[in-house]
Amino acid sequence: MIIGDRLREFREEKKFSQGDIEKKTGLLRCYVSRVENGHTVPAVETLEKFARALEVPLYQLFYDGDAPPQVPNSLKRKSDEGWGGSGKDGRYLNKLRRLLGKANEDDRKLLLHMTQKMARR
Numbered sequence: 001m002i003i004g005d006r007l008r009e010f011r012e013e014k015k016f017s018q019g020d021i022e023k024k025t026g027l028l029r030c031y032v033s034r035v036e037n038g039h040t041v042p043a044v045e046t047l048e049k050f051a052r053a054l055e056v057p058l059y060q061l062f063y064d065g066d067a068p069p070q071v072p073n074s075l076k077r078k079s080d081e082g083w084g085g086s087g088k089d090g091r092y093l094n095k096l097r098r099l100l101g102k103a104n105e106d107d108r109k110l111l112l113h114m115t116q117k118m119a120r121r
Contacts, residue, residue: 006061008036010054024053
């Protein structure tokens with residue numbers, strides 16, 4: 001399916017005009033028209049704007065089903081592989097992720113720099 005057709009389908013389903021999409025995304029209405037008619041292929045960042053404006057997950061712009069596509073077994077991470085996969089290490093890694101998510105960018109950079117220095121020893 002051509003992405004422009006899919007975008008038009010979602011827009012019409014939501015009863016949005018191209019002007020509504022322009023207001024929600026900041027993209028010009030003429031650009032929205034060019035995308036829907038297949039004259040322009042939008043970048044991924046632009047597709048993210050369209051998905052937010054259309055109130056749909058990004059994957060639905062590429063996928064025809066109602067549910068998310070299944071991840072192939074070869075791409076799924078096995079819980080017993082590597083450090084932090086399960087048990088005490090897994091709990092530690094999840095706690096570290098959660099705390100790093102709360103830290104500001106400068107603190108994360110400092111922590112990364114210190115960790116790199118310690119790893120070189």
